[in-house]
Amino acid sequence: MIHxxxxxxxxxxxxxxxxxxxxxxNAIPILSTVxxxxxxxxxxxxxxxxxxxxxxxxxxxxxxxxxxxxxxxxILLEASFFINVISSLPDVTLDFKEIEQNQIVLTSGKxxxxxxxxxxxxxxxxxxxSASTPLVLETKLLKKIINETAFAASTQESRPIxxxxxxxLSQHKELKxxxxxxxxxxxxxxxxxxxxxxxxxxxxxxxxREFSAVFTDDIETVEIFFANNQxxxxxxxxxxxxxxxxxxxxxxxxxxxxxxxxxxxxxxxNLRQSMERxxxxxxxxxxxxxxxxxKDGVVSAHVHSPEVGKVNEExxxxxxxxxxxxxxxxxxxxxxxxxxxxxxxxxxSFISAVRPFTLVPADTDEDFMQLITPVRxx
Amino acid sequence: MIHxxxxxxxxxxxxxxxxxxxxxxNAIPILSTVxxxxxxxxxxxxxxxxxxxxxxxxxxxxxxxxxxxxxxxxILLEASFFINVISSLPDVTLDFKEIEQNQIVLTSGKxxxxxxxxxxxxxxxxxxxSASTPLVLETKLLKKIINETAFAASTQESRPIxxxxxxxLSQHKELKxxxxxxxxxxxxxxxxxxxxxxxxxxxxxxxxREFSAVFTDDIETVEIFFANNQxxxxxxxxxxxxxxxxxxxxxxxxxxxxxxxxxxxxxxxNLRQSMERxxxxxxxxxxxxxxxxxKDGVVSAHVHSPEVGKVNEExxxxxxxxxxxxxxxxxxxxxxxxxxxxxxxxxxSFISAVRPFTLVPADTDEDFMQLITPVRxx
Numbered sequence: 001m002i003h004x005x006x007x008x009x010x011x012x013x014x015x016x017x018x019x020x021x022x023x024x025x026n027a028i029p030i031l032s033t034v035x036x037x038x039x040x041x042x043x044x045x046x047x048x049x050x051x052x053x054x055x056x057x058x059x060x061x062x063x064x065x066x067x068x069x070x071x072x073x074x075i076l077l078e079a080s081f082f083i084n085v086i087s088s089l090p091d092v093t094l095d096f097k098e099i100e101q102n103q104i105v106l107t108s109g110k111x112x113x114x115x116x117x118x119x120x121x122x123x124x125x126x127x128x129x130s131a132s133t134p135l136v137l138e139t140k141l142l143k144k145i146i147n148e149t150a151f152a153a154s155t156q157e158s159r160p161i162x163x164x165x166x167x168x169l170s171q172h173k174e175l176k177x178x179x180x181x182x183x184x185x186x187x188x189x190x191x192x193x194x195x196x197x198x199x200x201x202x203x204x205x206x207x208x209r210e211f212s213a214v215f216t217d218d219i220e221t222v223e224i225f226f227a228n229n230q231x232x233x234x235x236x237x238x239x240x241x242x243x244x245x246x247x248x249x250x251x252x253x254x255x256x257x258x259x260x261x262x263x264x265x266x267x268x269x270n271l272r273q274s275m276e277r278x279x280x281x282x283x284x285x286x287x288x289x290x291x292x293x294x295k296d297g298v299v300s301a302h303v304h305s306p307e308v309g310k311v312n313e314e315x316x317x318x319x320x321x322x323x324x325x326x327x328x329x330x331x332x333x334x335x336x337x338x339x340x341x342x343x344x345x346x347x348x349s350f351i352s353a354v355r356p357f358t359l360v361p362a363d364t365d366e367d368f369m370q371l372i373t374p375v376r377x378x
Numbered sequence: 379m380i381h382x383x384x385x386x387x388x389x390x391x392x393x394x395x396x397x398x399x400x401x402x403x404n405a406i407p408i409l410s411t412v413x414x415x416x417x418x419x420x421x422x423x424x425x426x427x428x429x430x431x432x433x434x435x436x437x438x439x440x441x442x443x444x445x446x447x448x449x450x451x452x453i454l455l456e457a458s459f460f461i462n463v464i465s466s467l468p469d470v471t472l473d474f475k476e477i478e479q480n481q482i483v484l485t486s487g488k489x490x491x492x493x494x495x496x497x498x499x500x501x502x503x504x505x506x507x508s509a510s511t512p513l514v515l516e517t518k519l520l521k522k523i524i525n526e527t528a529f530a531a532s533t534q535e536s537r538p539i540x541x542x543x544x545x546x547l548s549q550h551k552e553l554k555x556x557x558x559x560x561x562x563x564x565x566x567x568x569x570x571x572x573x574x575x576x577x578x579x580x581x582x583x584x585x586x587r588e589f590s591a592v593f594t595d596d597i598e599t600v601e602i603f604f605a606n607n608q609x610x611x612x613x614x615x616x617x618x619x620x621x622x623x624x625x626x627x628x629x630x631x632x633x634x635x636x637x638x639x640x641x642x643x644x645x646x647x648n649l650r651q652s653m654e655r656x657x658x659x660x661x662x663x664x665x666x667x668x669x670x671x672x673k674d675g676v677v678s679a680h681v682h683s684p685e686v687g688k689v690n691e692e693x694x695x696x697x698x699x700x701x702x703x704x705x706x707x708x709x710x711x712x713x714x715x716x717x718x719x720x721x722x723x724x725x726x727s728f729i730s731a732v733r734p735f736t737l738v739p740a741d742t743d744e745d746f747m748q749l750i751t752p753v754r755x756x
Contacts, residue, residue: 015734081658081686088655103687111655114688277489280459307479308459309493316488 002038003061003071006058008086008094008108010065012055014045015083017238020210021054022047022079028124038069038084046126047079052207052369053126054214055239066093068137073103074120104173120297126241129232134223135169135196139235141213145177146208146242148188148340148368153205154181164245166252172196178252179205180371184333185252186340189367200219202249202367207242214240215226229292255371257358263295263323265362266315268346272338275331278321282331284308289328294320294350318345327353328377334359337370379476380416380450384436386464386472386486387441392423392434393461395616398588399432400425400457406502409455413501416447424504425457430585432592433617444471452498453480464489495674507610512576512601513547517593517613520600523555524586526718526746531583532559540578542623544630550574556630557583558749562711564718567745579602580627585620592618634749635736637754638727640672640700643740644693646724648710650716652679652693653709660709663687667706667753672698672728696723696740705731706732706755713736715748 015034024032026049034044042059058065075098086094091109098104102117146165154162165179172195178187211233215222225232233240278290284305291302297320303311327350338346343361350357359370393412402410404427413424420437453476464472469487476482480495493600524543532540543557550573556565589611593600603610611618647719656668662683669680676697680691705728721739728735737748 084658088651088658090651090655110694111652111689111691113655113659114690116685116687221447270683271469273466274489277463277468277491280466303627305496309491311489311491312490313487 001071001100002036002104003095003097004067004069005036005095006043006045006068007064007066007092008089009094010058010062011094012083012086014058015079015086017214018045018047018054018056019083020047020127021049021052023049024080030076030118030122030124032079033118033123034079035074035076035080035120037074037120038072040069040072042067042069045121046279048124048126049372051204051243052210052237053241053377055126056239056240057237059237064279071098073098075104076118076120076123077104077115082115085115086312089113105372118295123282127227129225129227129230129241132225133197134195134225134234135192135199136221136223137192138223139219140217140353143212143215145188146212148289148342149177149179149186149206150205151179151336151340151368152181152184152186153179156181158255159269159320161202161245161247163206163247164204164249165202165208166202166249169196169198170266172198178249180250180252183330183373184337184339185255185371187252187256187369187371201226201231202247203231204245211240211242241305255256255356256317256369257349257351257356260322260351262320262350263347264294264299264320264349265318265345265347266299268338268341268344270316271346272335274313275335275338277313278303279331279335281305281308281311283316287328287375287377288330290331291326291328291377294323296324322350325350325353327357327374329357329372329374337372338355340370341368366374379449379478380414380451380453380482381473381475382416382421382445382447383420383471383473384421385442385444386444386467386470388436388440389472390461390464392436393457395592396423396425396432396434397457397461398425398592399427399430402458404428408454408496408500408502409498410457411501412457412460413452413454413498415452415498416450418447418450420445420447424501426502426504429621430588431617431619433504433619435615435617437615451476453482454496454498454501455482460493463493467491489535505605505608507603507605507608507619509605511575512603512612513570513577514572514599514601514604515570517597517600518595519532521590521593522720523566523596524590527557527564528583528586529556529557529714529718530559530562530564530748531557534559539580539623539625539627541584542582543629544578544580544627546578547574547576550576556627557631558628558633561708561751562715563633563749564715565630565634565747565749579604579609580623580625581609581620582623588662589618589620592616601650616738633734634725634747635729635734638700638729639700640703640723640728642672642677642698642727642752643696643723643725644677645664645696646722648694648718649724650713653713653716655691656681656689657709657713659683659686659689665706665753665755666708667755668709669704669706669755672691672703674702700728703728703731705735705752707735707750707752711750715750718748719746 016024022119037044045056089108095107106113173192223234281303293300299315345362347362356371356373415422423434473485484491496698546554551570554567597613601612659681671678677693723740725740734749734751
């Protein structure tokens with residue numbers, strides 16, 4: 001029968017991190033609980049939604065936790081409700097005691113709250129990943145790659161494989177990360193500092209977004225372990241498991257053009273604001289597009305909605321080379337792309353009005369390329 | 379045909395204030411527009427939802443507005459969309475020009491946006507209130523009174539009169555403000571510094587909440603004008619009209635008890651946090667109540683939910699006098715009351731387990747009294 005005392009604020013923070021894997025609307029009711037597992041080494045909080053699982057370990061050695069363990073055991077508690085109760089407690093210290101089977105008493109200051117829990121035997125077992133040599137990445141770098149690619153993954157389940165991000169390591173250090181929803185594509189390549197075993201996996205973009213939220217910037221590095229159908233991201237205290245998507249990711253290399261007829265360099269903020277104005281009116285048009293016109297070195301954006309009105313504006317450019325062109329596309333795709341760029345300037349290269357165009361940062365050496373498909377308007 | 383130029387940020391701020399009276403889901407479609415009225419004196423923005431109307435005047439004399447009026451007129455523009463367009467403009471200055479009947483061009487920097495408007499003749503006339511001698515109040519004081527009472531008004535339309543706040547001026551300077559939803563009541567009384575004409579009106583609590591949002595703290599005083607079925611709050615630039623509720627407000631004076639058997643003084647924050655813990659569990663019980671037990675000078679709170687668990691806690695008190703008592707009530711009512719208090723300490727006075735109890739601030743001289751009806755639990 002569990003008995004420990006702990007710093008309320010640290011406990012609450014760990015609960016909130018674990019909660020990111022827990023949905024109160026899960027089809028499997030037991031997954032709306034958090035599992036609390038108390039051993040001699042510390043307290044582990046476990047949450048899962050079937051896709052993602054998070055294990056958060058609070059060590060007896062962590063001085064900020066003020067953890068005093070008197071008796072061991074496991075219990076399941078309704079996660080959202082338990083977190084609300086913990087955050088409402090009056091004192092900075094909290095005493096957690098199991099008084100009879102699956103019933104706990106929380107004591108803090110003069111408040112005493114009794115809660116009913118569930119038998120921890122009901123909780124599904126999280127598949128373990130055999131400890132091999134992990135790939136080690138800087139957390140900041142991995143979160144940057146996710147930010148640059150995951151947004152381009154599909155949100156529709158019609159082609160499930162496209163809801164993931166394709167991570168490939170080849171020649172032991174060449175990392176390629178790609179996402180596409182078939183209308184746009186984002187690809188980041190980089191060379192790792194240390195050699196590692198090659199891999200080829202498709203990680204659900206939703207899992208990657210949760211990873212970015214769970215692994216805060218104070219966690220310097222993350223160890224990555226691969227298994228058949230899942231992947232484990234691990235830091236000192238957090239183990240983050242996610243299922244992988246099954247199936248073959250399409251060959252995206254063949255989609256990437258190399259010869260262009262028109263190339264323009266823009267200020268990123270300037271172009272983004274212009275596209276946001278265009279979108280206000282394009283969303284009231286039938287095909288939802290903005291028309292970009294390149295003529296005699298001058299670039300302008302045009303939208304005409306018969307019901308609402310018109311936008312006409314010249315966009316400042318740093319450089320325009322090549323042929324004149326008129327091309328139509330969904331401004332939301334361009335806005336999303338510009339948001340993912342960490343540069344001040346962007347170079348956009350066109351082939352023709354009916355072929356995808358590319359975006360690359362104009363002022364960094366990073367191998368980061370995005371592709372957007374135009375819309376044929378007549 | 380309208381033509382003026384104006385500072386974009388000031389224009390946007392005035393539009394957002396006016397927007398508070400405009401609902402995009404109004405049953406009368408024309409009320410989703412903002413009316414822009416340009417005269418030699420300045421630009422007036424008008425919005426209304428049929429209950430509340432706001433007129434916001436930007437004077438030619440206001441230097442921050444940078445207003446340059448070339449040509450006069452009126453037009454209606456879809457409010458939400460127009461605000462989005464204005465906030466997206468690139469430059470700090472904006473040129474607003476009607477190019478043909480009910481079609482305008484906004485020019486800002488290199489951006490040119492054409493919008494279709496509607497004929498201003500379609501807009502309903504706002505009933506004018508004949509200028510008599512107004513009641514003048516400090517904005518801060520009026521907002522404080524609203525904050526202390528409006529929350530207690532009913533949100534249900536079954537007795538429409540109770541959705542309002544009753545404002546009564548008698549003997550030319552005695553102001554009484556009351557709201558009740560029949561489960562709880564809040565009453566603020568004060569003596570005005572200057573004599574004024576007596577009045578007796580019921581103002582919709584929703585209108586009062588909008589008033590508090592529209593009249594920002596930099597507006598020092600507000601003039602109040604009364605008409606048969608409406609009221610006008612006016613500052614230098616803003617005229618805020620609201621309809622009044624028709625019918626007789628119930629006589630609330632007879633509800634207020636004067637003799638008590640038990641009186642307790644609490645710390646407001648402490649009691650509120652205790653009630654918030656109690657509510658976590660009481661919301662999972664059948665009657666949703668917390669039981670307060672006063673015994674031998676010790677006060678404790680108890681909730682027992684057979685499904686979820688229990689709360690038992692002692693609540694610190696500053697003073698307890700009178701008889702022992704056990705009383706049950708909805709903790710949400712007590713939490714709302716404590717939120718409305720501007721004092722650190724509160725005195726709560728009880729008659730018995732089945733009679734309403736009162737709350738008054740314990741450390742101010744204000745005549746501010748709240749009443750909460752208990753729940754009979756057996």
